[in-house]
Amino acid sequence: MDTTDCMKLIMDYRNDPESVYNTWFLNNPDRLKAFRTIKNGLVQVISDIESRQFGNDFKGSSLEIVITAISEQKQIFEGAAHAFFWKPKLRIPDIYENDENQLAFGRFLKACSSTTNEKQLLEEVLKLDQCKIKGLGPAVANILYFLHPTLFPPFNTTIANGFHTFFQQKIKLGSWKAYLDMREGILDFNEQNRAQFSKDLGALAGLLFEIGMQRYVIPSNANKVIQLEQEKQEKQKKNHKKRHLEIEEDLLEQQAHSEMQYHLARLGESLGYNVWIAQNDHKREWAGKKLGEFSLPSLRLPNIPKPAHDTISLIDVLWLDSSNRIISAFEVEKSTSIYSGILRLHDLSLSLEHDVYHLYLVAPDKREKEIKAQLLRPSFQQNNSIKIFYILFSDLRCDCDAMCKFGQNMTVLEKIAKVV
Known part of the structure; x- marks a missing residue:
């Protein structure tokens, strides 16, 4: 120089x-x-x-x-x-x-x-x-x-x-x-x-x-600076692409989650039950309809403490009888923790004075082994009063229309629900 x-x-x-x-x-x-x-x-x-x-x-x-x-x-x-x-x-x-x-x-x-x-x-x-x-x-x-x-x-x-x-x-x-x-x-x-x-x-x-x-930049490092800038730009492109894919995956997961809620909601409605969709999901859409259209406008659970009520209101789908007693609860687990979904259903059963007839996990087919492993935890196996079933996405998606047409009550789920 x-x-x-x-x-x-x-x-x-x-x-x-x-x-x-x-x-x-x-x-x-x-x-x-x-x-x-x-x-x-x-x-x-x-x-x-x-x-x-x-x-x-x-x-x-x-x-x-x-x-x-x-x-x-x-x-x-x-x-x-x-x-x-x-x-x-x-x-x-x-x-x-x-x-x-x-x-x-x-x-x-x-x-x-x-x-x-x-x-x-x-x-x-x-x-x-x-x-x-x-x-x-x-x-x-x-x-x-x-x-x-x-x-x-x-x-x-x-x-x-x-x-x-x-x-x-x-x-x-x-x-x-x-x-x-x-x-x-x-x-x-x-x-x-x-x-x-x-x-x-x-x-x-x-x-x-x-x-x-x-x-x-000086003559002896000019080529190095150019190389680093090119590497930086390539890294930014990769980061942008990665972020774009993450956004796409998040959107697909939300859509799959909404689709399962939609099938469960219209099935529950066709079987004559009142349906509750998780409070924070009312504005989500599937098949051109807002999920809130299938849901009760508010969830009324007498004699339930507010903290427990707030938790229950966030469960993905509830079926209630004419007296607004919860008879079935569904947690849709697309990518979130299976274990956390099981705990929410478990907590629900302990929060109510009456027994919830059926508790269900609804999850992608590829997570079936994970579901079985979680449900075989000793803490869940020892509690014989609580039974959690699971339903795979493919079964609910394929058989929902038939169950809506021929089902008379929640026992129709026995055709697709599995238990460990």
């Missing part, structure tokens, strides 16, 4: 109100507060390690408080905590159960907290690297940044990707040597462009983060 393009990129970054530079580095008072919080937190971490009170897990440790404070510093530090989570199966980072590694980490933090000498700080980094502590890599640089923001830039995968894209230098994520090489490149570039950035390396790290996120 030539000097002109480079300067334009820097100015775009500085002038973008949504850039990391403006939202985190320049205009975020919490950023400055975090430095004090993190420094004070590290004092406690060091003390806990030296007194052997640090614990054997990241969760609940004083280190968690420090790293959480770092992670909260906008998206540039998102995921900073991940490297410090204790992963027992991988045994990384091995500073929780290995005493020598934990003490070495404590000495590193103490030495880095007590000096501003660049040479000494680099020596401490190299000494930590020589300890070969499994899983403890350059993610620690995020701590160093809050101790020495003019000497150590933040570090994560996105910043490394931005550095690679901008400087055309590949960074090995788990390598301290690679981080230190990256640090030298950042320091040199920052010094050359001090007037546009800051002594604080967070400003330049923010630009690299933005480049790593492909928020800014």
Whole structure:
């Protein structure tokens, strides 16, 4: 990238109100507060390690408080905590159960907290690297940044990707040597462009983060940006298609549900019963008719407490005799839980002083095995006073007209109703 393009990129970054530079580095008072919080937190971490009170897990440790404070510093530090989570199966980072590694980490933090000498700080980094502590890599640089923001830039995968894209230098994520090489490149570039950035390396790290996120297009990432945009568009198309299919499926399920209510309503009516359609389904339609046209305008159940009455009024279809006593109840379960339908019928039977003659689940043929399995639950098998039958969609759809024509009472359902 030539000097002109480079300067334009820097100015775009500085002038973008949504850039990391403006939202985190320049205009975020919490950023400055975090430095004090993190420094004070590290004092406690060091003390806990030296007194052997640090614990054997990241969760609940004083280190968690420090790293959480770092992670909260906008998206540039998102995921900073991940490297410090204790992963027992991988045994990384091995500073929780290995005493020598934990003490070495404590000495590193103490030495880095007590000096501003660049040479000494680099020596401490190299000494930590020589300890070969499994899983403890350059993610620690995020701590160093809050101790020495003019000497150590933040570090994560996105910043490394931005550095690679901008400087055309590949960074090995788990390598301290690679981080230190990256640090030298950042320091040199920052010094050359001090007037546009800051002594604080967070400003330049923010630009690299933005480049790593492909928020800014430069010659070396143009093809990648085009590819990501195409992938984004394809993903949106798939999401739209998926949502469209979900809407279609929901509509088909509602239609099937309404169709079964329609068949049950006209069958009940032809057999001479009063019919109740679930209160919230009166406006639904099937075959050009609103389901509410088949239903009583209101459900009157004397001596039933209001909570129970409200629940009963939502059962899909009820058949009532001339005295408005419920004699049959039907729950249509297209895609909802079979178990919840059984419980509603069970609760209905317990809410009424008289016995409900017949309780039915009405469900698609493909759910027959599920119905049998649910009805074979011990809790339902032990209650011999309550018997729940089931009717398959195909049987009700096929035989409804014949039952309407030749049926005399609810016993006509015995031809299609099944029991476990």
